[in-house]
Amino acid sequence: MANTQTMTAGVIAPKTEKFLTGAQAIMESLVAQGVDTIFGYPGGAIMPTYDALYDYQDQLKHILVRHEQGAGHAAQGYARMTNRAGVAMVTSGPGATNLMTPIADAMLDSTPMVCLVGQVKSNLLGTDAFQECDIIGVSMPITKWNYQVVDANEIPEIMAKAFYLAESGRPGPVLIDITRTAQTDLMTKPFKYDKHVELVSYRPRLIPKTSHLEAAAKLINAAKKPYIFAGHGVLISQAQEELDAFLRKTGIPVATTLLGMSCVPFEHPNYVGWLGMHGNYGANVLTDECDLVIAVGMRFDDRVTGDLSKFITQAKVVHIEIDPAEINKNVKANAPVVGDAKEALKALLPLVNQANHTEWRDTFKKYDEEEFEKITTRDVYHDGDKIRMGEAVTMLSKKTNGNAVTVTDVGQHQMVTNRYYQYNTWNSLVTSGGAGTMGFALPAAFGAKVGAPDREVIAIIGDGGFQMTIQELGTIAQSGLPVKIIILNNNFLGMVRQWQQLFFEKRYSFVELQNPDFIAISKGFGIDGHKVEDRAELSASLDKLLASDKPYLLEIVCEKEENVFPMVPAGGSVAMIRLE
């Protein structure tokens, strides 16, 4: 009887709809979302999804990295170039824990990222099964949102929610932990993907309140020495034209934060440099003299403010910020403007008066001259035999007309690149700012190149950080993408050494490296490269790097004990900035 019934049911339903497996639903969701690239690494608990991916290779490009951390940073680099969520896909347990550093990094630097993580079968949850890890628990403090999927039917909705949360409001990393069961089970309803997500508990404000804008405009129009701090939010909200129009109308000087770098071209008449610990002299010192700070899409990080009790105490503050939790967090705002930077600047433009503040802007120039005299000449136009990091970056900047994407790691080379690369193109710096993750640059540069294949992408890395994710040379070689890699090699963990020199009585505690032959390693991976030590050959070496249509590695052997100045001593006030 049972048999007959089943058969009858089959006959009555003319064409039984074939439902997708959870793994197929993941693939369909990615396609429907418009994802084109996945950075990933397979393993046990994610294998059903990798099996489904086999059939989607014509629609989804998967890039096999060499370590899950590489997948995460590559997804970050990709996201920073495209302004869309980078996708990383890894297996459970160690695969997932290896992704935690990039996730923490993306959280601090507001980078949209969707991490698809395999998990053991549902019935094994909580049994200490092979490669089981409570990744929801582990990733909770460092994700914008995370979710464990145990039912295949949930997949389309959760995937849409993940992308929406990662990319909207203040962007950030989202993790979806997908049990093997949810991947292998068949859905019991037709697949339907709706990109349009509405969440009652999450409605980021894009358009600022009129009262907020009016209060801000009033302060701006009354200010004698207003000063704009432009941060990452300007880049994320794509407020290029709005910021430019605002600057041209108001004539207000603008400095950028580390992550805001390249949101104003170096040549812009209002640009006065960058803020923070190793930022420009005038840009920092004059925070003490302005009467109004207009902070746009920045969060007053301690590396920008130094000693908070002494930071811009004389000035009023307009804080334009999409994340309400940032308002009054570090610096009290007299006029908070909660909203998207682009929308806020657009709405403010008609409310602010035409002005030029020429005299006030000229004040910065005096400091620039002193800084040039004391620092730039020594770094760039010196008589020594050894190459200095500053001259290498300056030369690179000139040769690329400030149009390349520079991807930096963390340390002296990072600060030097910011200092000397003169960004002329919008969105040209990818760096690990908030987290300061060594090992970020190589995989992030690769991801950036995947996201922006038409742009020249140059990774600038120290010899220490390079060895943290050196295996990603394999990924780059396999892809064949012409990522250009510069190692500024001083055989030291330079920034730590600098601190030990300045603040720990030159007690160099474990900062000197015995480095491998980087060129041999690079060639071993199939990436051509060469080493330059002679100052006279630096220019030709950079030409060779830039001319290559394949990935290329240039090792620049630098002065060993070079220090990065200006420098605000940690915890000191920005006015205490040291030039030597």
Next chain:
Amino acid sequence: MTTYTLSIFTTNTIGLLNRITIIFTRRRLNIESLTVCETERKGVSRFTIVIRHEDRDAVEKLVRQIRKVVDVLAVFGYLDHEIVFNEIALFKIATPLGGTPLDIKEINLDWNAKVVHWGLDYVVIEKNGTEVEIAEFYQYIKNWDILEYLKSGRVAVGKTEKGLVEYLPESDWETV
């Protein structure tokens, strides 16, 4: 030290308790008491968290961080005079043969507490009230042998005309 009562409305999601408490942990804030329950709106949970802090500014920052959690609908912070609040305490008191008898009338009328269970040689007394009232009752009842004592976290409603659920983001809320 000022006592703050936070009323947190959230969607009913697994793991959310953890997401909220780690915000306190990270800032080294001790949670004095915590109560979670469903509300009169379907699918909405309410957390009542009590903390003590010297710095109002820090509490406001904390509130903003809680608000930022994706599944949190609304957060309200109150001082004690702005709310009606209570806790429930249970006292298990030994009543051995030959011991001093409990004065049930006094417990009922003077202390506004009641015996909710009569065991063979013990009773369970329930006392509702503020932390202070419960502490006072504790001092009285400890004249007998307390076998077990525990109390719940605070529950609190604001002294506002409208119910707090009226301030939730607009949606097609169903009442329970």
